[in-house]
Amino acid sequence: MQSNKKFMVMIGGVIAVVIFWIGWVSSNPADEKAMATFVSVEQLLDDNINKRTKLGGLVKDGSIVISETNYLDCTFILKEGHTELAVKYDKTRPDLFKDGAEVIVTGQYLDGTFYADELQTKCASRYEGDLRDENAYNLTEIDT
Amino acid sequence: MEFIRDYGLILIFFILPVIFVIQPLFLPRIEEKDEMLDRGTLKRKKLILYRQIKELEMEFDIGNINENDFQATRTELKQEVSAVIAQLNSK
Amino acid sequence: MTPIAGGAALNLAFGFSILTVISLIFYTRSGDQRLFLVGQRLSLTISFFVFIATFILSYQLMISNFDIDYVARYTSLETPIMYKISAMWAGQSGSLLFWLFILSIFATITVIQNQNKHHGLMPWVIITLAVIQMFFLVLTNFVTNPFMPTDADFVVANGNGLNPLLQNVTMAIHPPTLYLGYVGFSVPFAFAFSALMNKDTSSLWIQSIRRWTLVAWLFLSIGIILGGWWAYQELGWGGYWAWDPVENASFMPWLTATAFVHSIIIQEKKDMLRVWNMVLIILTFTLCIFGTFLTRSGVMSSVHSFTASALGPIFLSFVFIIMIVSFGLMYIRKNDLRSPRKMESFTSRESGFLFNNMVFVVMCFAVFWGTLFPVFSEAVRGTKITVGPPFFNQINIPIGLILLALTGIGPLLAWRKTSKESLIRNFTFPILSGLVGAAIFLFLGYKGYVVISLSLCVFVTATIFTEFARGIKARTNKFNESIFVALWRMVSKNRSRYGGYIVHLGIVLMFVGFTGHAFDKEKEFSLTVGESDHVAGYEFELIKMSEAERANHYAWISELRVTDHSGQFITNLRPEKRVYFHKNPDVNRRQPHSELDIYSTMNKDIYSIFSAVDNENGIAFIKIMVNPLVRWVWIGGYILVFGTMIAMWPRKES
Numbered sequence: 001m002q003s004n005k006k007f008m009v010m011i012g013g014v015i016a017v018v019i020f021w022i023g024w025v026s027s028n029p030a031d032e033k034a035m036a037t038f039v040s041v042e043q044l045l046d047d048n049i050n051k052r053t054k055l056g057g058l059v060k061d062g063s064i065v066i067s068e069t070n071y072l073d074c075t076f077i078l079k080e081g082h083t084e085l086a087v088k089y090d091k092t093r094p095d096l097f098k099d100g101a102e103v104i105v106t107g108q109y110l111d112g113t114f115y116a117d118e119l120q121t122k123c124a125s126r127y128e129g130d131l132r133d134e135n136a137y138n139l140t141e142i143d144t
Numbered sequence: 145m146e147f148i149r150d151y152g153l154i155l156i157f158f159i160l161p162v163i164f165v166i167q168p169l170f171l172p173r174i175e176e177k178d179e180m181l182d183r184g185t186l187k188r189k190k191l192i193l194y195r196q197i198k199e200l201e202m203e204f205d206i207g208n209i210n211e212n213d214f215q216a217t218r219t220e221l222k223q224e225v226s227a228v229i230a231q232l233n234s235k
Numbered sequence: 236m237t238p239i240a241g242g243a244a245l246n247l248a249f250g251f252s253i254l255t256v257i258s259l260i261f262y263t264r265s266g267d268q269r270l271f272l273v274g275q276r277l278s279l280t281i282s283f284f285v286f287i288a289t290f291i292l293s294y295q296l297m298i299s300n301f302d303i304d305y306v307a308r309y310t311s312l313e314t315p316i317m318y319k320i321s322a323m324w325a326g327q328s329g330s331l332l333f334w335l336f337i338l339s340i341f342a343t344i345t346v347i348q349n350q351n352k353h354h355g356l357m358p359w360v361i362i363t364l365a366v367i368q369m370f371f372l373v374l375t376n377f378v379t380n381p382f383m384p385t386d387a388d389f390v391v392a393n394g395n396g397l398n399p400l401l402q403n404v405t406m407a408i409h410p411p412t413l414y415l416g417y418v419g420f421s422v423p424f425a426f427a428f429s430a431l432m433n434k435d436t437s438s439l440w441i442q443s444i445r446r447w448t449l450v451a452w453l454f455l456s457i458g459i460i461l462g463g464w465w466a467y468q469e470l471g472w473g474g475y476w477a478w479d480p481v482e483n484a485s486f487m488p489w490l491t492a493t494a495f496v497h498s499i500i501i502q503e504k505k506d507m508l509r510v511w512n513m514v515l516i517i518l519t520f521t522l523c524i525f526g527t528f529l530t531r532s533g534v535m536s537s538v539h540s541f542t543a544s545a546l547g548p549i550f551l552s553f554v555f556i557i558m559i560v561s562f563g564l565m566y567i568r569k570n571d572l573r574s575p576r577k578m579e580s581f582t583s584r585e586s587g588f589l590f591n592n593m594v595f596v597v598m599c600f601a602v603f604w605g606t607l608f609p610v611f612s613e614a615v616r617g618t619k620i621t622v623g624p625p626f627f628n629q630i631n632i633p634i635g636l637i638l639l640a641l642t643g644i645g646p647l648l649a650w651r652k653t654s655k656e657s658l659i660r661n662f663t664f665p666i667l668s669g670l671v672g673a674a675i676f677l678f679l680g681y682k683g684y685v686v687i688s689l690s691l692c693v694f695v696t697a698t699i700f701t702e703f704a705r706g707i708k709a710r711t712n713k714f715n716e717s718i719f720v721a722l723w724r725m726v727s728k729n730r731s732r733y734g735g736y737i738v739h740l741g742i743v744l745m746f747v748g749f750t751g752h753a754f755d756k757e758k759e760f761s762l763t764v765g766e767s768d769h770v771a772g773y774e775f776e777l778i779k780m781s782e783a784e785r786a787n788h789y790a791w792i793s794e795l796r797v798t799d800h801s802g803q804f805i806t807n808l809r810p811e812k813r814v815y816f817h818k819n820p821d822v823n824r825r826q827p828h829s830e831l832d833i834y835s836t837m838n839k840d841i842y843s844i845f846s847a848v849d850n851e852n853g854i855a856f857i858k859i860m861v862n863p864l865v866r867w868v869w870i871g872g873y874i875l876v877f878g879t880m881i882a883m884w885p886r887k888e889s
Contacts, residue, residue, distance in 0.1 A: 007578050007586070007589070010581075011589075011593060014593060014597075015593075015597070018597045018600075018601075021630075022600075022601055022604055022630060025626065025629055025630055026604070026608065026622075026626075029622075029625065029626055029629065030625070030629050031625035031626075031629070033623055033625050034622060034623055034624075034625035034626035034629065035620055035621065035622050035623065035626060036620070036621050036623070037618050037619065037620050037621075038609065038618070038619035038620065038621055039618070039619075054621055070761075071761055071847060071849055071854065071856050072759060072761075072856065091759065092759055092844070092846040092847075092856070092858050093846070093847070095471075095826070095827045095828050095829055096826070096827075106623075146237065150237055150239050150240055153240060154239075154240055154243050157240075157244070157284075157287065158247060161247075161251075161280045161283060161284075164276055164280065165251075165254075165273060165276045165277050165280055166273065167276075168269045168272035168273050168276065169269055169273060171269055171272075173267065173268075173269065184351070184352065184354075185439070188439070188442070189439070192442060192503075196504065198728070199504075199729065199732075202706070202709070202728075202729065203649075203650065205709035205710075205712075205713060206705045206706055206709050207657060207660070207661075207705065207709075208584075208649040208650065208657075209649050209650055209651070210649070210654055210657075213650070213651055213652075
């Protein structure tokens with residue numbers, strides 16, 4: 001039994017160390033891009049949050065403006081409910097990025113503009129509804 | 145017409161499985177084949193033990209086990225095998 | 236046959252699953268063999284009805300019956316026939332039916348294979364499988380029925396069509412292989428549960444599931460690798476792994492399953508770790524269900540969860556029920572689970588396995604933590620904090636490297652206790668090779684994790700070769716065989732052992748590939764015909780732009796001439812910008828897609844994406860990535876598959 005106990009203590013110790021470490025990394029990530037807080041557009045504007053955040057919303061129809069000098073530079077208006085926010089993004093845009101698309105942007109808010117360095121459209125494994133107008137057949141996803 | 149065909153098919157696909165399923169209930173009560181099954185389990189045990197001995201020998205040849213452990217474990221395994229064989233023979 | 240028959244088949248299957256459970260529970264009380272026969276046949280009948288339902292749905296997809304909502308959603312008249320069939324697992328209800336279909340195949344095999352074997356275990360094995368089938372039958376019958384008719388007051392002339400991202404051979408096979416893995420663990424779980432019910436916790440049940448476990452593990456591994464490969468080939472962000480919740484969902488059960496594959500060896504040989512193995516298989520199965528849930532319910536992806544899905548709570552309840560029932564039963568059986576033997580030394584093979592197990596589980600916990608961090612942080616602090624790849628990398632790279640080191644150390648330890656002499660004898664060569672490797676990599680100017688990872692790769696490779704060499708030498712000495720005969724006989728007589736080492740070699744190669752990630756380079760630029768730009772010492776010249784109209788899409792094709800720094804021609808890359816459904820009058824329904832082109836060598840991949848085209852000015856926007864050593868990941872994958880096949884190849888029972 002003696003030796004089993006020693007193992008238990010050892011295992012317990014290792015687990016404690018690892019949990020502590022994971023907790024520590026969670027609160028002090030090495031890379032600032034490791035974490036972002038998901039907020040609503042309204043919250044961001046109200047609290048004027050300047051740290052790294054993630055926003056979700058729809059691309060306002062007709063709001064995508066592509067810079068004449070650099071095709072990669074683009075601005076658009078992100079709409080969440082009735083709140084709107086100008087977003088600037090200067091990387092390759094995903095294929096599904098277009099008017100009315102549902103997007104998630106990650107970046108920083110500064111003086112009225114949100115500077116995004118990540119722009120995601122809906123992910124591929126859940127593309128239900130990507131190809132259709134949701135209201136066309138008036139379907140609810142699941143009928144119980 | 146199609147409606148009738150559908151239900152005809154459902155009927156066929158339903159009745160055949162039901163007959164398949166309840167057929168054993170009309171058999172006479174089957175005796176437990178305990179002995180046979182026990183033999184099967186014992187044979188598997190024997191096979192597993194034989195394999196363990198073979199592997200032990202190989203581990204020894206490679207040098208993963210020292211002489212003492214090898215002899216001790218082998219004796220242990222051999223005893224277990226002979227116990228299983230004795231049980232098999234007594235059935 | 237029409238959809239009504241499909242729905243009816245699912246109803247019947249549900250009814251029969253209840254009957255199966257009832258009849259077998261009566262059998263375990265009464266011992267009347269006729270009831271056992273009835274139970275077996277009922278179980279086969281559930282599967283039979285599921286097969287019929289699956290067949291009907293795939294037939295409806297093939298003939299494009301748009302009266303069925305599912306068919307209209309995921310296929311169109313133009314969808315190639317192959318993808319009409321693969322649409323079966325493209326959407327929610329279809330993929331749940333498909334899950335059930337695979338489970339039914341496995342249940343059928345299990346029932347038929349064990350008609351005269353494991354007589355004590357089988358009743359509860361069948362009951363467990365029937366309960367899992369029942370769960371998925373509840374979902375497909377009452378929650379999200381794949382045969383639901385289209386809810387439109389007009390005739391649907393054409394369906395939506397399948398997402399072009401999924402019109403890809405890999406994407407057609409990736410979900411089924413992943414599912415085969417997910418579902419495959421149902422069978423070992425059923426055996427484990429039955430062993431608990433029967434108080435038969437010795438090593439016999441472990442023997443009977445070893446091969447199943449390996450098969451499931453193999454499919455899960457292939458599924459994960461194919462998923463990475465698909466992401467790399469299709470998604471156009473230049474990587475194969477993004478720590479996305481759905482990826483993590485498949486990685487977590489893989490980790491616990493890998494731990495299980497290792498620790499059952501100990502129970503087989505030493506009859507130790509009984510409790511631990513139970514915990515692992517229960518966790519693995521639960522994580523498989525949880526993975527299906529994460530993939531299908533959409534809780535994770537964003538605050539704007541698109542569907543307030545009824546599926547979520549049902550799946551979570553099922554997960555909790557499995558855990559409570561299984562762990563509760565384990566608690567009741569705690570006396571039967573006590574192992575007769577115990578650990579004897581830290582430097583033993585047993586403890587090596589134990590540590591490897593712990594590290595796997597710790598890694599699984601880390602991934603779990605990161606995946607559900609947004610949920611936790613919202614519950615605790617009220618703010619939803621998402622974590623990205625840097626977080627996962629920071630935690631998992633060190634854990635991964637420890638695992639890699641253990642891969643090398645474990646096989647060199649002796650059972651029970653390793654003596655000092657044999658420690659020195661076994662470790663001298665591998666450690667020396669590792670150190671030499673480290674010196675070389677340092678000399679080449681590499682730093683940090685890269686050096687550690689690559690030298691560990693050298694170390695582990697050296698241990699694998701010593702293992703083979705020592706085995707061969709033992710045989711040549713003992714039986715006077717030639718080297719090749721010895722190798723052949725040695726491997727074929729100890730398949731799981733040497734198959735396992737080959738899998739380890741595959742993992743080492745994959746680690747080499749992962750390490751290459753540290754040197755990835757990328758650049759975005761715009762070119763007109765005749766212009767050029769350079770990335771990582773390569774020159775890219777746009778030599779041609781053309782357009783083409785094809786069966787279901789319209790394409791802009793760019794042609795890039797790639798030369799290295801000395802002007803030596805390397806290859807021509809032809810990435811394309813495509814628009815699918817380009818004839819659709821509704822612009823929003825047309826779908827752009829970037830078809831990338833990759834030039835791949837052992838050394839590095841040159842990865843090109845045609846991100847956008849400016850037709851008026853004839854400008855192409857190109858993104859180039861130079862990713863070193865990616866190919867090693869795929870090669871490692873092949874070797875992993877090969878090794879697993881050796882390990883699970885059946886031997887003659889004689």
